[in-house]
Amino acid sequence: MNRKFYTKSTLILLFALFLSASISAQIKSGPMLGYSEMKEVLVWVQTEKAAKVEIKYWDKESDGKTKFTSDAVLTEKKSGFIAKIIADQVSMSKKYTYEVWLDGKKINFDYPLEFQTQKLWQFRTDPPSFSFVFGSCNYINEEATDRPGRPYGGADEIYKTIYDAKPDFMLWGGDNFYYREADWNTRTGMMHRNTHSRSVKSIQPLLANTHHYAIWDDHDYGPNDSDRSWVNKHTTLEMFKLFWGNPNFTFPNEAMTGQFQWGDVEFFLMDDRWFKAPNGLEDATKDYWGQKQMNWLLDALTTSKAPFKIVVNGGQVLNPAKIFENMSNYEAERNQLLAELQKRKIGGVIFLSGDRHTSSFWKLDRPGTYPLYDLTVSPFTAGPADVHALDKNSVLVPGTMTAKRAFSKLSVSGDAKNRELKIQLFDHTGVELWNQILKANDLK
CATH class of the missing domain: 2.60.40.380 (Purple acid phosphatase-like, N-terminal)
Incomplete structure (x- = not known):
């Protein structure tokens, strides 16, 4: 009879393999x-x-x-x-x-x-009331890849505060995590960063019970201030599509642009990176969204019957200060956008933006038509920034500039003919910092 004899180390290895397979x-x-x-x-x-x-x-x-x-x-x-x-x-x-x-x-x-699931209300009842949370700039510390010194991220109790606010969905406004030098040059690094940021224990209840939609900005697209020249943008797009659950993408194999509807409100998710020309390019007509994306947006807004048409973008659109990466630095395209909105008589347009590590509310008066508004909410957990002197201009709504970790809760209510949008800004502990109310009938 043949017998097999195993050394002690072999038996230990076999047991470890069995245990691993059984877990x-x-x-x-x-x-x-x-x-x-x-x-x-x-x-x-x-x-x-x-x-x-x-x-x-x-x-x-x-x-x-x-x-x-x-x-x-x-x-x-x-x-x-x-x-x-x-x-x-x-x-x-x-x-x-x-x-x-x-x-x-x-x-x-x-x-x-x-x-x-969403409600079938069309031709039956008034549209439903609902609420959602918006914000940007979510930095998750990791000692091995963080810069030396004081950790940049903090206040992750904001996730529980948002969870307790019970929004129907959450809209992430870009810089939803931050690629580091060790990440952005390889798919392995990008996969690590996405996984590490998504795995934070304190955010899991919020992820599991609130529907999530997202755009990106530079830090979850590539290096700081990345533009259309970013060599690995197809890999970052692959990562975005893997790690988020948006319902659609407008352009096959390029940009994260998309659209969705909740109740009677439509949301237009813009990509301010994929087609964007370098900041330092000296060209008065240089691309910000690019004409392909601009044409899609203007046509989609023209088609929309929503009382509130919410355009979500990584950077500020209405702030006239030509600082950082505001759209004002891309003057020709910004002028085109404003002119076309007025020419096409598109009502109900509101912008949501992030990026700036301060929160603020902007009102751009336009002769002969309704004013446009831009809500900037930043940061969630990244470090707040000092208020820039040029931000203190006539378009800024007084009392709304805030340099704190914060989020905004936006609530839509009212019957079909009298819809209103309540905007509240909260700090990371849930203290209300300010609020504004916009009525759809005033945005025509």
């Missing part, structure tokens, strides 16, 4: 809710290693006996072990409880997991 895959980050529509919802999950991921979900108002199960998604290393799961057995105007299952085993969380 179930775990969640690295998420779940995170992506877009919500009437007929489907996207749920994003990142696992520690290859796994079969699925969700089970049921109407929150039911007894939970009727559960739906999503199609399973297999995660793999080349896509960051990320699963994008579609809940497609949903009904309109519902809230759902959901579970995450890995390799046939339910994963337990110490916070609830819920998502919602």
